[in-house]
Amino acid sequence: MEVEKMDENEWKYHGEGNQSLVVSHCQRSRLWNQTIVLFRNANETLFFRVFLQRCVVLRFLKSPPNQNKDLDKTPEEILQHLQNIVDFGKHVMKQFFGENYVHHGEIIQLPLDFVRQLCLKIQPERPECRCDKDMDTLSGYAMCLPNLTRLQTFRFTEHRPILCIEIKVANGKWKRPSKYCPLDLFSGNKQRMHFALKSLLQEAQNNLKIFKNGELIYGCKDDQDCVSDWNELARHLKPFFFPSNGLVSGPHCTRTIVKELIHVITTALLSSTDTCRAGDMKTVPISQGRSYCEASAFNKELVRNGKHKLESSGLPRGCLLYKTLQAQMLDMLDIEGLYPLYSRVEQYLEEFPEERSTLQIDGPYNEAFYEKLLDLSLEDDGTVAFALTKVQQYRIAMTAKDCSIMIALSTCLQDECSEQRPVVLTSKSRFTFSVSVLDLDLKPYESIPHQYKLDGEIVNYYLKNVQAKD
Numbered sequence: 001m002e003v004e005k006m007d008e009n010e011w012k013y014h015g016e017g018n019q020s021l022v023v024s025h026c027q028r029s030r031l032w033n034q035t036i037v038l039f040r041n042a043n044e045t046l047f048f049r050v051f052l053q054r055c056v057v058l059r060f061l062k063s064p065p066n067q068n069k070d071l072d073k074t075p076e077e078i079l080q081h082l083q084n085i086v087d088f089g090k091h092v093m094k095q096f097f098g099e100n101y102v103h104h105g106e107i108i109q110l111p112l113d114f115v116r117q118l119c120l121k122i123q124p125e126r127p128e129c130r131c132d133k134d135m136d137t138l139s140g141y142a143m144c145l146p147n148l149t150r151l152q153t154f155r156f157t158e159h160r161p162i163l164c165i166e167i168k169v170a171n172g173k174w175k176r177p178s179k180y181c182p183l184d185l186f187s188g189n190k191q192r193m194h195f196a197l198k199s200l201l202q203e204a205q206n207n208l209k210i211f212k213n214g215e216l217i218y219g220c221k222d223d224q225d226c227v228s229d230w231n232e233l234a235r236h237l238k239p240f241f242f243p244s245n246g247l248v249s250g251p252h253c254t255r256t257i258v259k260e261l262i263h264v265i266t267t268a269l270l271s272s273t274d275t276c277r278a279g280d281m282k283t284v285p286i287s288q289g290r291s292y293c294e295a296s297a298f299n300k301e302l303v304r305n306g307k308h309k310l311e312s313s314g315l316p317r318g319c320l321l322y323k324t325l326q327a328q329m330l331d332m333l334d335i336e337g338l339y340p341l342y343s344r345v346e347q348y349l350e351e352f353p354e355e356r357s358t359l360q361i362d363g364p365y366n367e368a369f370y371e372k373l374l375d376l377s378l379e380d381d382g383t384v385a386f387a388l389t390k391v392q393q394y395r396i397a398m399t400a401k402d403c404s405i406m407i408a409l410s411t412c413l414q415d416e417c418s419e420q421r422p423v424v425l426t427s428k429s430r431f432t433f434s435v436s437v438l439d440l441d442l443k444p445y446e447s448i449p450h451q452y453k454l455d456g457e458i459v460n461y462y463l464k465n466v467q468a469k470d
């Protein structure tokens, strides 16, 4: 991208999490038409530049404000942090998830003036609950990634409206109780997956978002403005699912559209659109019937309906859910089992602090780092090496439990579909899709004692409040 021509007015607030803030390029239809003309008229480079801008996001790191200036990260440290994120995506997560599912992006250096203006411009759009941290405007570095809410893999669909569903895999970050259970989503059983997705659609909270042409149309921007109006959603989706306006309106129409949406998401999630190394290697065996949550609403519903037997199934090996689940299952030890191993590493580091870099605790995240993660042995030989492998595997698992899955869909005509392209049919429409994963930043080593403390608090709470009642 030509960084010297950056104009903050061409960018807008897109979203943020706890660690980073994302802006996307504003698409104006005039510009878009121009882009197509440029492309058709042959100057490929020019097209590439405009096209790139339109389809990317910039992802900035966030930091706590008004910190003691001595504690602020220097631009070099921020650059190193971003480099670690990119390397981790490129050399580690691509291996686990597969080449096509992961977009590691690249680092971009931006004019400081642009970054400061952009920060001021987007500030009013940010949800209040996220403003405990500021966007980094000191370093000028950011990540440049494809805009996955607009990702169009196939040329013929470039001009078509695009729908994107983001599902955050997170477990246990709920403001209110929900019927959604990740184990249902990851079961590979269509019935359970439908139930999980329907629950998510009913109570999206922070875990489900729907974008149309890159704009959020369903899901929470912050705690206050949580939209979950199915009629409104159906109004947005109708042109995708019933292009010739065959279905009128009303509650029946809404239900049908939501049902077809769930069908499309399920099919996309179960499709295998990639190959990868870890998939062919010896990895954590996923048992056929992964258990239910104690609290699974689906399980209770089944019992209530007098159904006890489920159609047995598992996840197809190539699909993104399978890859995600495999990475999540690298935490073969729970935090209770892991903490003593973490302490062993800590003790060693106290004695030999200079070993921290040799042990690759905070990177570099390269091939060698990946190779060490493949040792799944649970036989503790008392070494630091064993302890460290388990600690790093645990960090990968935590990362995979916190990522977002993005499903981008656009309609296609029958004669546009060939065998190489994944297609899903609904009653009156036909979609082509791409599936990807984002937010794969490795959880820091320091998050382990934090996790341990949290776990202790939960156990204490349970002992005090739940057992006391028995």
Ligand code: ATP
Pocket (backbone or CB within 6 Å): 014, 015, 016, 017, 018, 019, 020, 021, 022, 057, 059, 145, 146, 147, 148, 149, 166, 209, 402, 404, 438, 439, 441
């Ligand atoms: P968390 O608190 O979950 O760790 P984070 O601070 O790491 O989040 P991200 O999840 O990477 O931040 O980004 C925040 C949001 O921005 C995402 O949930 C997603 O909606 C959007 N987003 C991030 N990257 C992209 C992308 N490449 N394309 C489109 N949208 C994106």
Ligand code: MG
Pocket (backbone or CB within 6 Å): 017, 402, 403, 404, 439
């Ligand atoms: Mg996130």
Ligand code: MG
Pocket (backbone or CB within 6 Å): 017, 019, 439, 440, 441
């Ligand atoms: Mg994150």
